Amino acid sequence: MDRTPQCPLDLPVELRELAERSPVSRVRIWDGSTAWLITGYAEARAVLTDPRASSDQRLPGYTFAAPQAKAFHTRNRSMPTVDDPEHAYLRRMVTADFSHRKAEALRPVFQRTVDELVDAMLAAGNTADLFADLAVPMSSKAICEVLGVHHSEGERFAALGRIMAVPGSPDAVHSRVVEDMRALLGSLVRQARTEPGDGVIGHLVRAGELPDEEIIATALLVMAAGHGATAHMTTLGTMALLTHPDQLALVRDSRDPAFIANAVEELLRYLSVAHLGRRRVAKEDLEVAGVLIRKGEGIIVATDTANHDPRAFDGDPDALDLHRDARHHLAFGFGVHQCLGQQLSRVLLQVVYGTLYRRIPTLELAIPVDQISYKLDLAIYGVNELPVKW
Amino acid sequence: MRIHLDRDKCIGSGQCVLAAPEWFDQDEDGIAVVLVESVPEKEWDEVNRAAYTCPALAISLGSE
Numbered sequence: 073m074d075r076t077p078q079c080p081l082d083l084p085v086e087l088r089e090l091a092e093r094s095p096v097s098r099v100r101i102w103d104g105s106t107a108w109l110i111t112g113y114a115e116a117r118a119v120l121t122d123p124r125a126s127s128d129q130r131l132p133g134y135t136f137a138a139p140q141a142k143a144f145h146t147r148n149r150s151m152p153t154v155d156d157p158e159h160a161y162l163r164r165m166v167t168a169d170f171s172h173r174k175a176e177a178l179r180p181v182f183q184r185t186v187d188e189l190v191d192a193m194l195a196a197g198n199t200a201d202l203f204a205d206l207a208v209p210m211s212s213k214a215i216c217e218v219l220g221v222h223h224s225e226g227e228r229f230a231a232l233g234r235i236m237a238v239p240g241s242p243d244a245v246h247s248r249v250v251e252d253m254r255a256l257l258g259s260l261v262r263q264a265r266t267e268p269g270d271g272v273i274g275h276l277v278r279a280g281e282l283p284d285e286e287i288i289a290t291a292l293l294v295m296a297a298g299h300g301a302t303a304h305m306t307t308l309g310t311m312a313l314l315t316h317p318d319q320l321a322l323v324r325d326s327r328d329p330a331f332i333a334n335a336v337e338e339l340l341r342y343l344s345v346a347h348l349g350r351r352r353v354a355k356e357d358l359e360v361a362g363v364l365i366r367k368g369e370g371i372i373v374a375t376d377t378a379n380h381d382p383r384a385f386d387g388d389p390d391a392l393d394l395h396r397d398a399r400h401h402l403a404f405g406f407g408v409h410q411c412l413g414q415q416l417s418r419v420l421l422q423v424v425y426g427t428l429y430r431r432i433p434t435l436e437l438a439i440p441v442d443q444i445s446y447k448l449d450l451a452i453y454g455v456n457e458l459p460v461k462w
Numbered sequence: 463m464r465i466h467l468d469r470d471k472c473i474g475s476g477q478c479v480l481a482a483p484e485w486f487d488q489d490e491d492g493i494a495v496v497l498v499e500s501v502p503e504k505e506w507d508e509v510n511r512a513a514y515t516c517p518a519l520a521i522s523l524g525s526e
Contacts, residue, residue: 121519160473167474167492174492175476399481400515408473410517415476 073448080446081312081343082390083380087111091377096363099372107135107370108363109349111377113384113402115361119373120407125352127409129153135370137348137451150293152409155355159408165279166290166412169218169272175415178217182423185213190431199438202458206428207306208234211299214420218298218413219291220271221260228256233299250292257291258284298413301345304454305417306424309339311444311458312392313429314437319394324429332426335394336418339425341385341401342392344376347453350405375402376453434462463501464524465509469493471520478512478521485509500526 073084082088090097095112110116119125128134136142151162168174189210193200200206212233213226221229232253260273261284268274272294276287313320323335349372354365365371379401380389387393404411411417429435437444438459447454465485474492478485485508489495501509501523513521 121517163473164491164493167488168490169492170476171474171488171492172476172479173488399511406517408518410473410475415480418480 075446075448077442080444081308081315081392083377087374087377088380091374091381095361095381101135101370101372102138103136105135105370107372108360108365110360110371110373111381112361113378113381116373116375116378116402117406119352119358119360119371120350120402120405120409122358122407123156124354124356124358125371126155126355127153127159127352128155128355129351131353131355131368133368133370134353135351135372137351150289151412152293152297156408162286162290163408163412165276165281166272169275170412170415172415175419178214178416179419179423181217182210182214182420183427185210186424186427187431190428194432199459199461202310202460203303203307203456204234206424207303208299210306210420210424211303214302214416215295215299218271218416219260219294220264220269220274222263222269225256225260232256233295236296236299253295254288254292257288257295260291261287294413297411298417300452300454302413302417302420304345304452305340305343305421307458308343308345308454309421309425310428310435310460311437311455312339312343313425314435314460315441316392319392320429322394323425324433326426329422329426331394332422333418334397334399336421336425337401338392338394338396338398339421340403341379341396341398343453344379344401344403345453346403346405346451347376348451349374349376350409375405378402432462435460436462463503463506463509464526465496465499465501466522466524467494467496468520468522469495471518473518473520475517477515477517481512481515482508486512494520 073086075084076082091111095115097109098106099109100106110119151159189206193205212230216226216229232249235249264274264277268277273291276282313323326332352371354367354369356367358365382389385398387396404414438461444455447456472494476488478494479488485497487495487497513523
């Protein structure tokens, strides 16, 4: 849906109007079919925790966000596209690598990565593209660390990652790029079969339960789901702060990790970059806010709109307020499919927001704010270029 | 207040540890564990938040 050009960070007007009328609406989507749109916070939680609302993309009635998503997910069957018990079986194999403790253990590694990238930006002059020079390489290195990609393969991984960081774009789902990434991950899995290292790939190989093809699918999922979202949160979060100088000052001047952590939650809520909704299909009839959703009907849970529901968040949910208690937001989804990498993403965002503005206190946009172009049609909302200067 | 955790439902999101680190941890497989089951009243907010933000609805809170 289009957003008002003057207010690129606000929810699309059409979506807001639907939400004001009812937490559940009937909508027509890109392929001409109809689906139920859930815009209320409580209703979103209810649907996302209801086992009758299936994630199985093979079921008739499932609504895809875009033709590219349909092509990608039909080819890559993995955790987000299956229900329990198959989903739980796959997820349990990797939960150890995504725990809160694991994420905290990586904090110094992420800090070093961000510091080195900021050093390089400062050494190169007084301008940069925050997406290409910081957000993407940071996110790529973090994912290499999580998967256990050797440094020797890091460059090739990063090159493919740069393309895949624009999720949903024709290039990112271009079969050649995905196939190249699949081939690279395949060679990493084969290497791990003889010498399993740390990280998700090594652990899945050691567990000895999954064939190579499924380990590759899991690694590809981590890459596809985590890379772009974190990169775009970094760039769009910076853009949001640069256009809210009072809020930027709070982050820049804070030395309190608890405040930075709270700021990350509010930015996750406010921006809700996964803006195309969580997709489900009713496996059986279910009722949401008095509306009957029949078996076989598609459901789109608009977590971005739910994150702006005034019944769920104090004050004005359309405002960015870094002191707000937003920790119950749905930016990572809800229910059993909630983002696997959320704790890693949190720590990485705390590190980058907590470092960038402190180290470059004069950071500002290098182009007028109305010349920034947004990617409305991609799975993750964001800007693919953010020229900054200092 | 007493914490009941259904470990079979847990998906290892880590939300409980984030919300109430004094009361929850994750084991070596990433699955939640309760550190202390009985919660004094002054700590109810944290534990309520852990239950509310658990995406798998694996935490329920009962009376002592």
